[in-house]
Amino acid sequence: MNIGIVGLGLIGGSLGLDLRSQGHHISGVSRKQETCQRAIERGAVDDASTSLSLMERAEVVFICTPLGVMRSTVAALIPHLAPETVLTDVGSVKGWVVEEIAPLWANFVGGHPMAGTAESGIEAALPNLFVNAPYVLTPIASTPARATQLVEEIVRPLQVQIYHCQPEEHDRAVAWISHLPVMVSASLIAACLGESSPAVLEMAKSLASSGFRDTSRVGGGNPELGMMMATYNRSALVRSLHAYREILNQFIHWIEQENWVALEQALQHTRQARPAFTDQGSPCQSGQASSFSQP
Template sequence: MKIGIIGLGLIGGSLGIDLRSPSANGVQSQGHYIIGISRQKYTCKLALEKGIADRVDTSFEALSDAEIIIVCTPMGAIASTVKQVIPYINPDTIITDVGSVKYPIVQSCSQLWSNFIGGHPMAGTSSSGIEAAIPSLFTNAAYVFTPSEQNKLEDVEKLKAIALQLNAIPYICDAKIHDRAVSWISHLPVMVSASLIKACLQEKPDTLKLAQILASSGFKDTSRVGGGNPELGVMMAKYNREELLRSLYSYRDNLDGIISLIEEENWQDLSGILTSNGEARPKFLN
């Protein structure tokens, strides 16, 4: 199958590596021919060197015979990219994306292309760019698809098969439900983590310096997502604003409740919350 990947950063590059990964006997294990598209000639050169694509180009014309196109640009560029690629592809081509917000993207792109199916691989690292692309990034990760009523079942099945070839776990759900769920487990943690770092930086210099020296796994784990790609964080807030605000308000209410328990020295109720949270946490871990 010929698969086009637009945007050869961490996600797009990692998709290319796995979907055209050769097996031990030198035969392509997935059988896919990958066409990589990047605006940067240097990125195109690197994509060939890293084995990300069989062919690379800076023009969408190279996608004329692609059966599936995966748009791996930043969220703000997904709809405009779909619009630009349409003149060069055939009517049966499936277009999907990897954005972490689905409802607004599906709404806009489905109007442009009836064979658009929203996608979101729940995988990544703190690094970005083609240099960060690695094999097996999607192994055991959830890969969500949010088809609309106009999509064909066989097209959805093709994308599920792609996810399985990546050793990911495909899930099908409604775009709005997806956005509400990820506001809790992905977007809210970014904002909470960013608030933690910002609050620490407001401490007096001597205390801040000691805190930076003493910081270990607890701070490292809690602050990781808040110190990541700022563009991605802004896009999460912009495109999932309503659901993110909903989860932030609820989080703030719960934080206020914990503050009140500490002010009142109500250690019994605080212990109850911490105990129930400890019992619930494993259900969120794959």
């Protein structure tokens, strides 16, 4: 199959590596000619160009650009597409994307492969990045079933776990487990930097080990990603931040009041609850589709 990828960064490049290994012909578009050349050298694409006209023969196009330029990119891409071409994206927010893109192109399927690293760019692209990772599709009532099925058929061999849900459901869910952690982690780093004693701050830096590395990792990532989360998933993120602040205030109250019984009960509860979020076992087996129910 002829597959196009617009945006040859970490996700676009990794998709190219994997889809090309499945026997598809991959054409890539990037803003920079050097990125195009490097993508060819790395085997992520068969051909590449800075011109969207390269997508004229594509049967499916993955939009892997930042959210901020996605709508303008799709608008510029449409004149080069055949009417039956299927578009899908990889953005971490789905409500805004579907609202903006679906009216522009009937054969659009919102998508979000939930995999990545702290690195960015074509050099960060990795084979098998998506193995066992959730791959969320957010078709709406107007999305042609054929378009959704085609995207599923393409990504299923990557050994992903396919989920279906509404765009709003997706955004509320990722606000809790992806976007909120970034803000909490960044706030942790900022709070540490607020230590008034330079000597204590330097000691803290010297003593920081695995616990701090784990909890601060996403807060020390690419600022552009955090800004996109806040900008395009603002409502769900603010909702989760307010809820988190209420829980944090409750913990502060227990500690100030030396209510060790309540604190221990809360810590026991969170210890028991964590595996449901982190264990690899999932009701959706690898490569199968699953639908979330309305919360």
